[in-house]
Amino acid sequence: MTRLFNEPSAFADEMIEGFVASHGRWVRRVPGGVARSTRSTPGSVALVIGGGSGHYPAFAGLVGQGLAxxxxxGNLFASPSAQQVYNVAKAADNGGGILLGYGNYAGDVLHFTQAQDKLRAEGIDCRSIAVTDDISSAPLAEKHKRRGIAGDLTVFKVAAAAAEAGYPLDAVVGIAERANERTRSFGVAFTGCTLPGAPEPLFTVPAGRMAVGMGIHGEPGIGETGIPTADELAELLVKDLLAEVPDGLQIQGARVVPILNGLGSVKYEELFVLYRRVAQLLAEAGIIAVDPQVGELVTSFDMAGTSLTLFWLDPELEQLWLAPADAPAFRRGAVTAEALDADELTAAAEQLTVIPDASDESKASATAVLAALHAAKAVIDANVAELGRIDAIAGDGDHGIGMERGIHAATAAAADAVERGAGAGTVLELAADAWADKAGGTSGALWGMALRAVGHAVGNTERPTAQAVAAGVAEAKRSIMDFGKAKVGDKTLVDVLAPFSDALTAAVTDGSRLRDAWGTAAAVAEQAAEATATLLPLMGRARPHAEKSLGTPDAGAVSMALIIRAIHNTLTDTTVTTLLKENA
Known part of the structure; x- marks a missing residue:
């Protein structure tokens, strides 16, 4: 379990603060994460990596000369927001283009893609590589669906070395893609992990059993078995990895980097016992082991488990893998680095957001928006534990915590914006940015998109009308379904958002006032949330847990229905409704 913390919600920020304080020779704090504190070559490609906290040395431990x-x-086990990725990328940009690297998880894909789009809109050439090395998470025919685990290291290391050597962006991307295609990993776990302040682990493995193929957030693999001896486990890992050799390669005579990774609680001495047999098996197969790595490289807090990665080299990849690097958690060879000066170290400080002009009517309506957010905050605070419990059945159990972080940040941003004279549209848009930034994960991205869509629809010139609000909700539905690719029936928040939006639009079109139309649609949302209990998840981390989730509603659908009803309660308050322009 995690023993040392203050406020659980502050753990990630305090961890980053301590990491930077202890590793200032390599990194500096920037909004959203860390960047090198040493000078990079002007005009070179910048590699920006990332993901949720809780996996150290990934990802901050890999920032330094010759590496990222x-x-x-992001927050614990939650992807960084698009704004965080964007901020770090801007701080790291050397003028030669940017490559974003991350594990293939839904939240990471959403946020990094949004950041990529924003960077491209500014004229910065930006590409992405999603690592897909975990063979247990999808069959070879669906390799694009596989998770990224300890294979992150091989892809990031060679891509970074190529960037350091002056390769142009196209070539760096090509190296990263080739490394990803030549990297295979397979892991097991003996116990789950416990987040700071949590009373119990996110997931459990039955006593005396071993989860085979489990992911680094507790995602399931291909089953369970009794705990083997170290030699038996080595044989299992090597056998399964050698059953899937990258296209065009032969086992006999292949040069391979083996990486035996500890997930948090397996001691180094145990890993050495295990690697002893791994090395024997690779040699017996005719494989030449190049620069073996044994230790903690991609962890999962205090999870007891291990994974084996095989990185199949060619001459260029081997040269890049062996190139010098100097990062807090990965060092080899001699690297010459020049520290940034004091002004450069503080150049990425956050700046106060400028508040656009707004009409008096819109400023008055911003108070109603803030009241709705406060109501949403209260209902999430009251249900955070239950949302986590529901999510733990089919996912990783962090939905309640993520929603809590998101709505708290959104409400604080909205209150500040109202205090500074913002209109309703701006209040919603700043709340959206804060929610996505602090919540992270897939739900953070989607709620950010939803609030931003409604904010754009209501604008800053008039009091929000029922038609404008309904149009904003409809746009939120469209953009979320387009971007997240979920549809009704996939057991996600879309199963609530879509029927709610349709019912709201229909009621407003029929002439209902906003509060009445919202109330009718809220009842539809609540019924839709309950109905998700009968569905099998087809998206995100819950997908592999499909059978376990039957009989339990989707956590994202439930939280959306709770917030919709809480907002309706503010619309029935005459103090609030006088601030909104109702239909006759």
């Missing part, structure tokens, strides 16, 4: 230029650091 920056790391976007």
């Amino acid at each position: 230029h920056g790391a976007a650091m």
Whole structure:
């Protein structure tokens, strides 16, 4: 279990603060994560990596000369927001283009893609590589669906070395893609992990059993078995990895980097016992082991488990893998680095957001928006534990915590914006940015998109009408379904958002006032949330847990229905409704 913490909600920020304080020779704090504190070559490609916190040395431990230029650091087990990724990328940019690298998880894909789009809109050439090394998470025919685990290291290391050597962006991307295609990993776990302040682990493995193929957030693999001896486990890992050799390669005579990774609680001495047999098996197969790595490289807090990665080299990849690097958690060879000066170290300080002009009517309506957010905050605070419990059945159990972080940040941002004279549209848009930034994960991205869509629809010139609000909700539905690719029936928040939006639009079109139309649609949302209990999840981390989730509603659908009803309660308050322009 995690023993040392203050406020659980502050753990990630305090961890980053301590990491930077103890590793200032390599990194500096920037909004959203860390960047090199040393000078990079002007005009070179910048590699920006990232993901949720809780996996150290990934990702911040890999920032330094010869490795990444920056790391976007999300909350615990939650992807960094698009704004965090963007901020880190801007701080790391050397003028030669940016490559974003991350594990293939839904939240990471959403946020890094949004950041990529924003960087491209500014004229910065930006590409992405999603690592897909975990063979247990999808069959070879669906390799694009596989998770990224300890294979992150091989892809990031060679891509970074190529960037350091002056390769142009196209070539760096090609190296990263080739490394990803030549990297295979397989892991097991003996116990789950416990987040700071949590009373119990996110997931459990039955006593005396071993989960085979489990992911680094507790995602299931291909089953369970009794705990083997170290030699038996080595034979299992090597056998399964050698059953899937990258296209065009032969086992006999192949040069391979083996990486035996500890997930948090397996001691180094145990890993050495295990690697002893791994090395024997690789040699017996005719494989030449190049620069073996044994230790903690991609962890999962205090999870007891291990994974084996095989990185199949060619001459260029081997040269890049062996190139010098100097990062807090990965060092080899001699690297010459020049520290940034004091002004450069503080150049990425956050700046106060400028508040656009707004009409008096819109400023008055911003108070109603803030009241709705406060109501949403209260209902999430009251249900955070239950949302976590529901999510733990089919996912990783962090939905309640993520929603709590998101709505708290959104409400604080909205209150500040109202205090500074913002209109309703701006209040919603700043709340959206804060929610996505602090919540992270897939739900953070989607709620950010939803609030932003409604904010754009209501604008800053008039009091929000029922038609404008309904149009904003409809746009939120469209953009979320387009971007997240979920549809009704996939057991996600879309199963609530879509029927709610349709019912709201229909009621407003029929002439209902906003509060009445919202109330009718809220009842539809609640029924839709309950109905998700009968569905099998087809998206995100819950997908592999499909059978376990039957009989339990989707956590994202439930939280959306709770917030919709809480907002309706503010609309029935005459103090609030006088601030909104109702239909006759």
